Amino acid sequence: GNSVTQMEGPVTLSEEAFLTINCTYTATGYPSLFWYVQYPGEGLQLLLKATKADDKGSNKGFEATYRKETTSFHLEKGSVQVSDSAVYFCALSPNSGGGADGLTFGKGTHLIIQP
């Protein structure tokens, strides 16, 4: 079956540090890949997505590239802010994300940014 593995947290960084949260996946076919963010007390929000190999998703300074050869979708940001503190989930949909299937999630990575 499908699975998503992401680095365990918490990850603690200082403001303006470079961020990488690793995510690898196992899936058949051509999945779509997502990063969701959950701020304290709020629901999950889509951060970025990529639907095919070599696509780069980007939003709010975050980016991730769909690497089929390494089955990875690592999340990066060049300079983090305190407001980026949240839990980040990597997820996949087994097709183009059209909604016929639910998502498979990683366990989530709690990111803490210190001023």
Added chain:
Amino acid sequence: GAVVSQHPSWVICKSGTSVKIECRSLDFQATTMFWYRQFPKQSLMLMATSNEGSKATYEQGVEKDKFLINHASLTLSTLTVTSAHPEDSSFYICSAPRGQKGYGYTFGSGTRLTVV
């Protein structure tokens, strides 16, 4: 746009009682709703998929008689935890496709269920 409103945000109930969780799509029609459960420090796990006007599809290992799902309209899906037990205590989240293919999903804010 594409907001899913989930209620209640938290609930405490006695063992043996039933609890209903509602998810409403506020500004779009949700023909499909996914229901997830998240245990502490664990991933969200898909429980079931509901489709408007038809029976829900449950993932392996999820008891359909315990987790009753109703999706009677294009804007409302409900999950009822029947005869709740402490091991049902968890965070339940609903999600609906955002419409355009490949555009992702909208999530409710979740319901924290505690069974005492």
